[in-house]
Amino acid sequence: MPANQPPTAPAVTRLPSYTKTDQDEILGPGDDPFGVAGTGLTWLPKEDHFGVRLDGRLVAHAGLLRLPVAIGDVETEVMGVGGVAVAPDVRGRGLARLVLAAALDHARTQGPAHALLFCRSPLVPLYQRLGWHPLDTDVLVEQPGSAPVTMPLCTMVTPLHETAPRISGRVRLYSLPM
Ligand SMILES: CC(C)(COP(=O)(O)OP(=O)(O)OC[C@H]1O[C@@H](n2cnc3c(N)ncnc32)[C@H](O)[C@@H]1OP(=O)(O)O)[C@@H](O)C(=O)NCCC(=O)NCCS
Numbered sequence: 001m002p003a004n005q006p007p008t009a010p011a012v013t014r015l016p017s018y019t020k021t022d023q024d025e026i027l028g029p030g031d032d033p034f035g036v037a038g039t040g041l042t043w044l045p046k047e048d049h050f051g052v053r054l055d056g057r058l059v060a061h062a063g064l065l066r067l068p069v070a071i072g073d074v075e076t077e078v079m080g081v082g083g084v085a086v087a088p089d090v091r092g093r094g095l096a097r098l099v100l101a102a103a104l105d106h107a108r109t110q111g112p113a114h115a116l117l118f119c120r121s122p123l124v125p126l127y128q129r130l131g132w133h134p135l136d137t138d139v140l141v142e143q144p145g146s147a148p149v150t151m152p153l154c155t156m157v158t159p160l161h162e163t164a165p166r167i168s169g170r171v172r173l174y175s176l177p178m
Contacts, residue, residue, distance in 0.1 A: 010095070012050050012060075012102035015061070016049075017049070025058045026058055026061055026086065027087070034120075035120055039152050039153060041149075042176055044067075046065050046178060047063075047064065048063065048064040048065065051099065054090065060087070061084070061085045061099060062085075063083035065080050065178055066079055066112060067173060067174070067178065069116075069171060069172065070170075076112065077112045078112050078116045079110055079114070080115070081100070081104075081107070082177075084117070104160065112160060114164055115157065116135075116155060118139075119153060119156060124154050127156045134156055135155040135156065135171065138150050138151075139173065142173065142174065143176065148172065
C-alpha cells in the first residue's frame with residue numbers, strides 16, 4: 001500500500017452464532033470481562049451477532065435482540081444492544097465504532113424506534129461519542145424469581161429513525177436485560 005494511503009476499515013460480518021468460546025477469543029477467559037458481575041444480574045443472550053476478524057481472529061463483537069418494553073404508558077419494542085467487546089490489544093482503533101455501526105444499520109431495518117444498551121458509568125462518554133445519550137429515567141428489568149428490579153447500570157439510548165420520539169417516562173423491559 002502506498003505510504004500516504006489511509007488503511008481501509010476491516011469488514012464487519014454477521015456471525016452465524018456467538019459462543020462463550022468466541023467471547024473468550026475476544027476478551028480472554030476472565031470471570032467478569034464486562035465488569036458487571038457485581039450487579040448480580042442475569043442477562044439474556046443476544047440473537048444477532050456482528051463481528052470483526054483480523055487475520056482470521058475474532059477481535060470485535062456487538063449483539064442485538066428485539067425486546068418488548070413499556071415507555072411510560074406505551075407498550076412497544078426496542079432493539080437491545082449488548083456484548084460489545086473489542087480485544088484488548090486492538091482497542092482504540094475504532095473497532096467498537098465499526099461493529100456498533102453495523103449492528104445499528106441492521107437494527108434500523110427491524111422496526112423499533114430506539115436502541116438501548118446498559119453500561120458502566122466510565123463508558124458513558126465513549127458511547128456519547130458514538131451518538132448515544134444517557135437516559136435519566138429509571139429502567140426496570142426482569143430478574144429470575146423476583147419482582148422487576150431497577151437497572152443499576154447506566155442506560156444509553158440512540159434513535160434508529162429520524163421520527164423517533166424522545167424517551168420520557170419510566171422504561172420497563174418485559175425481559176431480562178441484554
Ligand atoms: C468498550 C470497548 C468495546 C471500546 O472498544 P474500542 O475499540 O477501544 O472503541 P473505539 O476505538 O471504537 O472507540 C469508540 C470511540 O470512543 C472514543 N473514546 C474512547 N474512550 C473514550 C473516553 N474515555 N471518553 C470519550 N470518548 C472515548 C474513541 O475516541 C472513539 O471515538 P472516535 O472514533 O471519534 O475517535 C472496549 O474497551 C472493550 O471491549 N471493553 C471491555 C468490554 C466492555 O466493557 N464492553 C462494553 C460493554 S457495555
